[in-house]
């Protein structure tokens with residue numbers, strides 16, 4: 001059923017994102033027919049530049065075909081602060097909904113990856129810059145709760161400018177709320193894989209996005225907390241080349257791996273299989289350790305009984321042996337006494 005809905009959503013996304021038949025790669029400036037790029041999961045065939053893609057396309061590139069079942073798509077944000085800057089928050093929400101057909105910047109649901117059940121949350125940058133608000137935080141936590149209930153792995157694909165300014169503290173609170181929920185997932189020994197795509201910034205990178213058991217990123221993705229301009233103004237020095245890009249972060253140990261879009265499905269499948277295997281090994285080791293401990297306890301008990309029985313049979317002999325001087329003979333003692 002979802003396949004049909006998905007099909008129509010996919011067509012809409014294409015119409016919105018690619019109004020022209022030709023697209024220009026921002027990295028190598030090649031002009032290409034959009035279908036050629038789309039056939040390669042929106043990756044430039046000339047320079048490997050990874051274009052930003054919608055949440056629907058992202059899900060289609062990661063999960064088993066037709067396996068995605070969406071949850072919580074009726075959740076929509078309110079405007080508790082009656083916030084207004086150049087436009088009111090209410091107006092911005094209406095515009096974002098009209099543009100994307102969505103009520104929040106994340107899609108969440110259950111799926112399978114190579115047959116393995118997984119819970120997944122995917123950000124869509126086209127909805128208010130993929131910003132994190134109360135609804136997004138709630139959908140993430142509900143996704144984590146489903147993973148705990150179904151005893152399965154969890155994925156978040158981030159593409160976000162950070163916490164949603166228009167929700168102020170309500171948005172910032174989502175950082176701690178999602179982090180606390182991930183801790184519960186961790187306590188259940190369930191894996192969380194965080195995928196960072198272009199861009200992953202602000203409160204998103206400062207909370208759940210960097211809490212993955214495995215943190216992977218797409219090539220060339222912008223990942224950081226504050227923007228480069230702000231950092232440059234603050235520290236007053238030129239920033240190194242490639243600063244805040246996936247490759248720079250990998251080199252400096254902030255992420256675990258860079259995975260190309262075309263290899264994401266297989267890599268995720270391999271990692272979840274590995275986590276499952278490791279869990280089995282740990283359980284087996286625990287059983288073996290328990291058995292060894294029980295054996296040791298039994299042996300100790302036997303030894304104690306033997307020693308006690310020896311002592312009961314010949315207590316006097318044991319005492320006498322201890323009292324006897326080993327190295328000094330009675331003659332030597334008398335000689336020493338004589339010298340004194």
Ligand SMILES: [Zn+2]
Nearest residue numbers: 025028044047
């Ligand atoms: Zn290119």
